[in-house]
Amino acid sequence: MASALLSVSRFLPLQNRELGGFIRNFRSPYLGEVIGSKSFVRRAVRRRVHGDCFVVASVLGQKVKNRETVIPDPDYRIASVLLGLSGGLIYTNNLLPAAPVGLLGLLLLVQTSRVRFVFDNEALEVKVGEQLQESGENVFVGGKNRWKYSTFVNWELWWPNFPILVYFKETQTRPEGQVHFFPVIFNGKQLYDVMVERAGPSKTSGPK
Structure with a gap:
């Protein structure tokens, strides 16, 4: 143990130091001590040599936000209004x-019974069925029916009190922008x- 302490003392000054970054090859019985909370993790290595305490490194990292998956109800x-209107026209x-x-x-x-909008952590995806199977390629513009929120340019909901159509424009399918209804x-x-x-x-107000 004494020889190990002398070996370390050749490379470290006998005073307290803090170095940001990763802990390099440094053997210690205290290596890997973790002091953490919900927002960060602190790794610290302390070594006592001749009564002096060394704080060799402190590594901080932010916790990545993970949003839950949301699937609006059907x-x-x-469909009921259109079928009722059709019945009235027949009458x-x-x-x-x-x-x-x-x-x-x-x-x-x-379509109401089978199509689902799935909002995951990073993108909106159109899926089908109770098992949320992939909907395949978009029949109109091609490509997967999945668009990252970061590519959304604009979106609207018509009309908020009785929503009929949702529109959004994204740059993932085409750099100049692709519109979807x-x-x-x-x-x-x-x-x-x-x-x-x-x-x-959005420019529209929320549904009442």
């Missing part, structure tokens, strides 16, 4: 407009809140 209001013998309105209502009814087949309040949190504020 909302069947738009009044307006069969020609009733057909496309009814088909659109049926389509949205099916989706019917709001999810809980409008949940959708708005998570979009504000992850993509920044």
Whole structure:
């Protein structure tokens, strides 16, 4: 032990020192002592030589924020309104407009039951089914239906009191910007809140 202390004393001055950075090859029975909290971790090595205490290193690091995954609940209001409107048109013998309105209502009814917006820690992704399977490539512009929040240029929710469409523009698909429109087949309040949190504020007001 005495020889080890003498060996160390050749390289370290006999006074207290603090060095930021990683602890280099330094053998000590106290190596790896950790003093931590939720916001940082402090690694310190103390060595007592001839009554003097050495603080060799202190390493600080910030805790990375990890946001929970949010999946807005499905909302069947738009599909119900369209199917009701179609039924009213059929009742009044307006069969020609009733057909496309009814088909659109049926389509949205099916999509509401199967399509999900998944907001994870870094991106919005469109998934399908209860098992949240991948939706494949976008049929209109190509590429995966997953867009990082950092690439969002702008977004809007029409209309906040009864949301019909959500729009957003991102630069991940195309550097000049790519626009996307989706019917709001999810809980409008949940959708708005998570979009504000992850993509920044919109010009529209929040749903009442």
